[in-house]
Amino acid sequence: MEYKIIVLAKQVPDTRNVGKDAMTEAGTVNRAALPAIFNPDDLLALEQALQIKEQNPGTKVGVLTMGPPRAGEIIRQGLYRGADTGWLLTDRLFAGADTLATSYALATAIKKIGGADIIIGGRQAIDGDTAQVGPQVAQKLGLNQVTYAEEILKIEDGKATIRRHIDGGVETVVAPLPLVITVNGSATPCRPCNAKLVMKYKRATCPSERPAEGTPYDYLYEQKPYLNLTQWSVADVDGDPGQCGNAGSPTKVKAVQNIVFQAKESKTLSGSDADVEGLIQELLNEKIIG
Amino acid sequence: MKNVFVYCEIEGTTVAEVSQELLTKGRKLANRLGVQLHAVAAGSGITGKVESQILPYGVDKLFIFDAPGLFPYTSAPHTDLLVNLFKEEQPQICLMGATVIGRDLGPRVSSSLTSGLTADCTQLEIGDYEDIKTHEKYTDLLYQIRPAFGGNIVATIVNPEHRPQMATVRSGVMQKQIIDPDYKGEVVIADVAKYVPETAYVVKVIDRHIEAAKHNLKGSAIVVAGGYGVGSKEGFDQLFQLAKELHGEVGASRAAVDAGFVDHDRQIGQTGVTVHPKVYIACGISGQIQHIAGMRDSGIIISINTDPDAPINKIADYVIIGKVEEVVPKLIKYYKANSK
Numbered sequence: 001m002e003y004k005i006i007v008l009a010k011q012v013p014d015t016r017n018v019g020k021d022a023m024t025e026a027g028t029v030n031r032a033a034l035p036a037i038f039n040p041d042d043l044l045a046l047e048q049a050l051q052i053k054e055q056n057p058g059t060k061v062g063v064l065t066m067g068p069p070r071a072g073e074i075i076r077q078g079l080y081r082g083a084d085t086g087w088l089l090t091d092r093l094f095a096g097a098d099t100l101a102t103s104y105a106l107a108t109a110i111k112k113i114g115g116a117d118i119i120i121g122g123r124q125a126i127d128g129d130t131a132q133v134g135p136q137v138a139q140k141l142g143l144n145q146v147t148y149a150e151e152i153l154k155i156e157d158g159k160a161t162i163r164r165h166i167d168g169g170v171e172t173v174v175a176p177l178p179l180v181i182t183v184n185g186s187a188t189p190c191r192p193c194n195a196k197l198v199m200k201y202k203r204a205t206c207p208s209e210r211p212a213e214g215t216p217y218d219y220l221y222e223q224k225p226y227l228n229l230t231q232w233s234v235a236d237v238d239g240d241p242g243q244c245g246n247a248g249s250p251t252k253v254k255a256v257q258n259i260v261f262q263a264k265e266s267k268t269l270s271g272s273d274a275d276v277e278g279l280i281q282e283l284l285n286e287k288i289i290g
Numbered sequence: 291m292k293n294v295f296v297y298c299e300i301e302g303t304t305v306a307e308v309s310q311e312l313l314t315k316g317r318k319l320a321n322r323l324g325v326q327l328h329a330v331a332a333g334s335g336i337t338g339k340v341e342s343q344i345l346p347y348g349v350d351k352l353f354i355f356d357a358p359g360l361f362p363y364t365s366a367p368h369t370d371l372l373v374n375l376f377k378e379e380q381p382q383i384c385l386m387g388a389t390v391i392g393r394d395l396g397p398r399v400s401s402s403l404t405s406g407l408t409a410d411c412t413q414l415e416i417g418d419y420e421d422i423k424t425h426e427k428y429t430d431l432l433y434q435i436r437p438a439f440g441g442n443i444v445a446t447i448v449n450p451e452h453r454p455q456m457a458t459v460r461s462g463v464m465q466k467q468i469i470d471p472d473y474k475g476e477v478v479i480a481d482v483a484k485y486v487p488e489t490a491y492v493v494k495v496i497d498r499h500i501e502a503a504k505h506n507l508k509g510s511a512i513v514v515a516g517g518y519g520v521g522s523k524e525g526f527d528q529l530f531q532l533a534k535e536l537h538g539e540v541g542a543s544r545a546a547v548d549a550g551f552v553d554h555d556r557q558i559g560q561t562g563v564t565v566h567p568k569v570y571i572a573c574g575i576s577g578q579i580q581h582i583a584g585m586r587d588s589g590i591i592i593s594i595n596t597d598p599d600a601p602i603n604k605i606a607d608y609v610i611i612g613k614v615e616e617v618v619p620k621l622i623k624y625y626k627a628n629s630k
Contacts, residue, residue, distance in 0.1 A: 015439060100401060127439060129561050130409040132397035135365070139401035144493055145365050147394045161496075167390045169500035171362065175493040185554070250406030250452035254419055254433065257444045264591075264605055268598070271612020276620040279592075279608060280628050288569060288590055289512065289536055290629070 002058035003155070003177075005049045006110060007078065008121030008137065009042040009063050011071040015126050036070065038077050041122020043190040045183040048152050049120055050082045050191065056155070060084045062113070066094055066105055069208040075229050079201040080193035085226075087113065088206045091233040096246030099128075103136030104243045105234075110141060112237040118160070120181045123148055131182070138180035145180045146173055150187050206231035293350075293379070294320040295454065297372065297386040297395070298331045300361070301500070303339040305331070308387035308461035313347035315414060315464045316385055322416045323430055325382070326350035330375065332368055334361040341477055348469035350476065357482040359491040362498055363391050366490040369398045374485040376403060381454045383432050385414075388458035400456050406449035407456040408434035410560055412463055412583045419448045426450070432457065437560045437579045444579060462508050462564035505539050507556060512538030513567040515558055515585070518545035519574020519595065520614050526552050528618045529573060535625055541565060543581045559584035571621075574614045577602025594618070 013034035046063070053059040063078035065071050066089035075086030089109055097105065110119060119141075124131035131147070138145035148165040153172070155161075163172050165184045203220055204227045210218075221228045234244050242248060269275040283289045296316045299306040313329060320327040327348055331340045332355035344352055355371050372395070376384070384399075386392040388410045400407035413435035419428045432455040434447040449455040507513065514533040516526055526540065533540045541558040542551065558565055559581040570588035575581060577593075577600055585591075586605060593606035594617045603609045610617050 013439075098406065099397065100404065100406065103397075103401060128409075130397075131393045132400075132407060132409060135394060135397035136401035138365075139369075139398045145394070145398065146493065147365075148390055165390065166498075166500070168503065169498070171495050171499070172497040173364070173493055173495050250404065250449050251408060251434075251447050252419075252421070252450060254446040254448045256438075256446075264607060266603065266606050266609050268609045268611065271594075271610055271617045271620070273620060273624075276610070276617060277624040277628070279610070280621065280624040283569070283590075284628055289625070 001056055001155070002060075003052060003056055003117040004115075005052060005059060005061045005118045005120060006113065006116040007042070007046050007049050007061060007063045007083065008106060008119065008133070009046065009065050009074050009078065010039045010122075010125045011036050011065065011067050011074045012039045012125050012127040013037075036073070038074055039122055039125045041124060041126075041183060041185055043122070044185070044187040045120045045122050045181070046078055046081060046083065047188055047190040048149070048181070048183055049118070052118070052152065052155065053082065062086055064106065064109060064113070065089070066102065069206060072206040072209045072229055072231075075206075076201055076204055077193070079204060080197045081191055082194065082197065085230070087230045087232060089232050089237070090206070090208060091244075093234045093241050093244050096249065097244065098249035098251045099130055099132035099136060100250055101244055101246075101248035103133050103140055104248055105237075105239060106133070106137050107140035108237045108239045109232060110137070112232070115141075115178065117177045118179055118181060119143070120183065123182045123184050134180055134182035141180070143178050143180050144175050145182070146175050147182045148184045149181050150184050152181070201227070203227050204229055291380045292323075292382045293326045293328050294323070294383045295328045295330060295376070295379070295381040295385070297384065297392070298329050298340070298344055299387055299389060299391050300331060300333040300336060300340060302361070303333070303336050305340055305343040306387060306389070306461075307466065308389060308459070310343070310347055310466040311461070311464040312385045312387065312459060313344065313349060314467045315459070316383075317348035317469060319383060319414065319416060319432070323382070328353065328379070328381070330372065331355070332360045332371055334358050337479060345473050345475040345477075346468040346471045347466070348473055351478060352475055353478050353480050355480050355482050355485065357486070359486075360482070362495045364491070364493045364495065365394055365398055366492065367486045368395050369402065370487065370490050371480070371482065371485040372399050373402045375480070376454060384454040384456045386456075386458050388460040392458045396456060396458050403452075403454070405452040405454055405456055406447075407458070408436060408447045409458050411436045411457045411459050412560060414457060414459070419450060421450065431455065437583050460560070460564060462566075504555070507539045507541055507558075508563050508565060510539035510565070511568045512536045512571075513541050513558070513565050513569070513585070513588070514538055514571045514573065515541035515543065515575060516546050516551065516573045516614070517543040517575030517581075518549060519576070520546060520551060521574070523551050525615060528615065528622075532571070532618055532622050532625075535622055536569075538567070538569070541585075543575045543578070572602050572606070573618060575602055576600045577605070
């Protein structure tokens, strides 16, 4: 069987490696100080999609992402690993979206693409940790969902058999296609970029990624149309601006604080034998430890 | 109308602890708002078994959905029953656990009702809000407070226009408390077929394994936690040894878990376990907000760190400036020497 698969992927700031300069004096996030990466769980979703493609020749994998023009890099990263195509949703009207407005935008784009047999993304993105977009996309498309997937065991007779993580264990479910799947952090790591594919796609860009004055290799985009990545605005996907971005977000941020901890009066000790033994004796004497 | 709802998670016929914690919080919010606390329980063969685990937390009305297809949990039937119930009941707040089930169900329900949902809240309060653009004023909204952006900031989220205001909270963040063992709440046995169409039961669970928890990190009186500064899996062996001597448990920061030093289920913080031990020994943990959110209510905090300016030192009672691999063996040695 040939399947049509859409991988939902997000470019995120690498919040796992936050240095001391990641926050400004005013307590806001200094995005420039954080590298932008392929959201780790989404890479795992890409791997599951590519495995289905290998087992089912003729299957097509596309990467759908929303973000500023530089998020075109996410599509290239997908192409380098074996994806066939990609779509970038970029528009000022998409900005400031909470999870609901994000899922509206993604669902609208998926309809524009013409749907898919499998829509797969990471369980959650590391910059928000909400895990909400996958299920919300499923609801908006009226599809079933399987979240926290660890492995897609098989796909046959229009049904996917999936092992998924649950609290305190695992379960195996059978769900009919079309289906939205979110992939848990415990799934198989993604394959590295393929050198041949990197050579093939390194000039692949979305129109808004290219400088207005043009590049020396502009002719390539006519010679090799696959280097011209699809870029869509709200209007391109027939979206309702009222349901996109900040306007379409029920949740509002009331306040953001850089937390200042109530400092305690602490005793500072060295790691010397005398200091450590003194601490142990103090804790024992005060019956803090038994 | 306008009541506070808690979705209760049920494994077999046992109500999850996180749901009882949320009922306790929900009771307080309902008191503050002058409304009732309602609970929803859905499962198979639960009637007569779950009431005594739910009503004592001060539940005024419990809706029971009891049908064969409702356990084990699958997304569609539980979504349908909540969405259709909420259309009738028009709650102002809905809380659920930030568990695998809550994080599967919450977004689906919020998307169906076009209401806002905030994941992994660490505090819930009631307060007012003024929209800075329209200057419209709103009273008695739910403040959904959570660390954001990898735990580097704390955000207060509100849903001014849409109802219900939905939030998920992790296990252990709130404390459960029985209001009255004989609290008189009304029990409503719902007609499941009226809320859930047959077509909803399409995803089948064919195999299921639940293992008893390997450790009791959440309830442990002493926690020895390691961060990225522990350096390796082998480094954690020393922490396990110290925890064993002290009859405690080993926890870890997200950085240590991400680095593969220790299992994910030992992660302490906003996206892990929240602990309230008597003694918390932080080894090589710098103390990002996301970690501190999961341990700040510890009794005595001891920080072992080579960096005197590590943020965690600010909330520590004792700061030992030194290398984890040198200090921890000394702690073990002198504990053995001085305890009987």
